[in-house]
Amino acid sequence: MQQDKPLAGIRVVEHASGVSAAWAGRLLAAMGAEVIMVEPPALCPLRREAPLFETGGSALFQYVAADKFSVICDLDTGEGRDALAVLLDGAQILIDDTPLADREEWSLDQESVAKRHPELVHLSVLPFGAAGPKAGWKAGEINIVHAGGEGYLLPNGLSADMFPDRPPLKIAGHFAEMQGGVAAALAALAALWSGEGQFVDASVQDANVAVGAFALQRYGDGSIEHRHSRSFRYGGVLECRDGYVELLTLEERQWQGLVRLMENPEWALDEAMSDPARRSEQGDTINHAIRAWARHHDVDELVARAQDLGVPMARYNTPEQILSGKHETARGIFQDLEVPGTGTIKIQTAPFRFAKTGLPLGAAAPAPGAHQGLLDAGDEATARRATV
Numbered sequence: 001m002q003q004d005k006p007l008a009g010i011r012v013v014e015h016a017s018g019v020s021a022a023w024a025g026r027l028l029a030a031m032g033a034e035v036i037m038v039e040p041p042a043l044c045p046l047r048r049e050a051p052l053f054e055t056g057g058s059a060l061f062q063y064v065a066a067d068k069f070s071v072i073c074d075l076d077t078g079e080g081r082d083a084l085a086v087l088l089d090g091a092q093i094l095i096d097d098t099p100l101a102d103r104e105e106w107s108l109d110q111e112s113v114a115k116r117h118p119e120l121v122h123l124s125v126l127p128f129g130a131a132g133p134k135a136g137w138k139a140g141e142i143n144i145v146h147a148g149g150e151g152y153l154l155p156n157g158l159s160a161d162m163f164p165d166r167p168p169l170k171i172a173g174h175f176a177e178m179q180g181g182v183a184a185a186l187a188a189l190a191a192l193w194s195g196e197g198q199f200v201d202a203s204v205q206d207a208n209v210a211v212g213a214f215a216l217q218r219y220g221d222g223s224i225e226h227r228h229s230r231s232f233r234y235g236g237v238l239e240c241r242d243g244y245v246e247l248l249t250l251e252e253r254q255w256q257g258l259v260r261l262m263e264n265p266e267w268a269l270d271e272a273m274s275d276p277a278r279r280s281e282q283g284d285t286i287n288h289a290i291r292a293w294a295r296h297h298d299v300d301e302l303v304a305r306a307q308d309l310g311v312p313m314a315r316y317n318t319p320e321q322i323l324s325g326k327h328e329t330a331r332g333i334f335q336d337l338e339v340p341g342t343g344t345i346k347i348q349t350a351p352f353r354f355a356k357t358g359l360p361l362g363a364a365a366p367a368p369g370a371h372q373g374l375l376d377a378g379d380e381a382t383a384r385r386a387t388v
Contacts, residue, residue, distance in 0.1 A: 006031050010034065010092050011036070011090055013088055013093070016037070018097050019046070027181065036087065037366070038073045039368060053342045066337065066347060092119075093188050122197075124200065125202045127143070127144055129202070141174050142170045148211060151169065179204070180202065184202035235247040239295055258311050262293055265289070335360065
C-alpha cells in the first residue's frame with residue numbers, strides 16, 4: 001500500500017538558483033508537496049553545478065530536484081510575471097532566493113507578494129537573511145561555513161594532530177547550504193501550520209551558527225575554541241587496521257565499557273582513572289594509548305564488540321559503504337532512480353521517515369519546462385493532466 005505523505009495537496013512554487021532554497025523545496029517534496037520549480041529561459045544554474053555525470057548532467061541537481069516539476073518563466077517580461085502570479089494564486093508556499101536588489105523588478109519583493117497573495121507563506125532564503133547590514137551580500141558554501149563559525153574549528157581532533165599546519169577547511173559538499181535549507185523548510189512549515197499568510201525570513205548563516213551552539217555557549221566563560229584545542233578529552237576519531245571509527249564516552253558506564261573493550265589494560269585500571277575529572281586532565285595520555293591500541297584491530301570487529309558493551313562507537317564509512325551498508329539498506333535510505341540519459345543511480349529518498357518504510361521517490365529531476373501546462377490559467381484539472 002502506498003504511504004500517505006503529510007504534505008499531499010500542498011503546492012509550493014520554488015524560484016531558486018542556490019542549494020539552500022532548492023534543498024528546502026526538496027524536503028517539502030519528499031513530504032508530498034507538489035513543488036514547482038520556476039526556471040528562467042537560461043534554466044536553473046544548479047543544472048550545471050558540479051559534480052557532473054559522465055553524460056554532463058549535474059549530480060547535485062538530480063539530488064535537489066528529484067520529485068519536482070519544472071516550468072520555464074521569463075520574469076523579465078510582463079507575461080512571465082503574470083504567469084507566475086497565476087501560479088502563486090493556487091500555491092500555499094513560495095520559496096525564493098532572488099537577491100533583494102532584484103525582487104521588486106520581478107514583483108517578488110515582500111510588499112508585492114503580500115498584496116497579491118495575502119494568504120501565501122513567502123519563504124525568503126538568503127545567505128545573511130533579508131534584513132540587516134549584510135542582507136544584500138552574496139555568499140557561497142565556503143563563505144557560509146566560515147561565517148557560521150564551524151569552518152574555523154576544522155580540522156580538529158585526529159585530523160588536527162595529523163596535519164597541524166593545515167588551514168581552516170570547509171566540510172565536504174554543501175553542508176552549510178543544506179543546513180540553511182533544513183531551517184528554511186521547517187520555518188515554512190511552522191508558518192503554514194499557523195494558518196496565516198506571512199513573510200518568513202530564513203538566514204543560512206543563522207542556521208549554521210546554531211550548529212556551533214556549544215562553542216558559542218563557551219564564550220560566556222571566556223573560552224574561545226580553536227581547531228587545535230577543540231576535541232573530546234579522549235576518544236574522537238581513531239585509526240584502525242582497515243579504516244577509522246569514532247568513539248564517544250560521555251558517561252561513566254561508557255568509560256567502563258571501553259576499559260572492558262580494551263581488555264582491562266593496566267594503565268586504565270590505575271586509581272587515578274577512576275575519577276572522571278582526573279581522567280579529563282589526562283586526555284592526551286589516554287588518547288595516545290587508545291590510538292595505539294585501535295591500530296591493532298579491524299573496524300567491524302571493534303564496532304560489534306563496542307555495541308555489545310554499550311560503548312558509543314561507529315565506523316567511518318566510505319561512500320561505497322554508505323550505499324551498501326546493512327543499516328542504510330534496512331532503513332531504505334537510498335532508492336534506485338532512472339535518470340534519462342544517465343542510467344540508474346542511487347539517491348537518498350529523505351532524511352526522515354513517518355512509517356516503518358522510507359518515503360519513496362516518484363521521479364528523477366524533471367527536464368526543463370517538462371510541466372509547462374501548469375502555467376495554464378484555465379481549468380486546473382487540465383493543467384494537472386499536463387504534468388503526467
